Amino acid sequence: MRVRTLHEWHLSYAEARAVQSRLAGEVRFERLRKEPEIIAGLDCAFGDGGKRVFAAVVVLRRVAASTPKALGMASFELVETASAAMDVTFPYIPGLLSFREAPVCLAAVAKLESEPDVFLVDGQGIAHPRRLGLASHLGLFLDKPTIGCAKSRLIGTFDEPGAEKGAHSPLYDGDEVVGAVVRTRADVKPLFVSVGHRCRLEDAIRVTLACTTRYRLPEPSRLAHQAVSQLKR
DNA sequence: GCGACAG
DNA sequence: ATCTTGTCGC
Secondary structure: OOOOOOOOOOOOHHHHHHHHHHHHOOOOOOOOOOOOOEEEEEEEEEEHHHOEEEEEEEEEEEEOOOOHHHOOOOEEEEEEEEEEEEEOOOOOOOOOOHHHHHHHHHHHHHOOOOOOOEEEEOOOOOOOOOOOOHHHHHHHHHOOOEEEEEOOOOOOEOOOOOOOOOOEEEEEEOOEEEEEEEOOOOOOOOEEEEEEEOOOHHHHHHHHHHOOOOOOOOHHHHHHHHHHHHHOO
């Protein structure tokens, strides 16, 4: 898949923050054209004592449930998988995750032959101090719809959503709704979902839940996590 | 100065 | 994120 290059990655922390503020204005909030059929999950992992970064992208196709027990539940078939590895060149700094993980993620996505309708990213979308978390940043480079599905909170306040699967509550940064706290599995810690690029919060929440089966993470994300985990070994 | 802080 | 297997519980 084609990937754009909007700027250099080797920047000072101040320059990195300036780039985020500038690019945040490029994020587009638009209704998803059609229900996503080809969905990708992206995740990173570290190895060699934290000197190497790995990324894996798993592409799935949503298919109609067939078996009786699967009725009404999401079913997927594997389309393809791609991965990449690089030397770590940036430390982990809350708010600057993109400069540490985006390069490898883009390298992995560039190897895809398919063109996913949407990407589920392990990190925040606009639920970020400068409104440009990893999912949003990647969305701009990919020029594709992206959704941020983070396992924990970076910024924002919220009321605990109901304990049932599907329950969700808004994530606020002051008066602004920057995302949603979504219960993807009953009685389990919720996910922090936010718009990455080219979609709306309602789309992000719906797609995330539509891709979730019996686990906390949506299938594309869960499989990408498994794929990248075995890479570092 | 203190506390918070995606992966 | 990472160091790490089995184990308790639904």
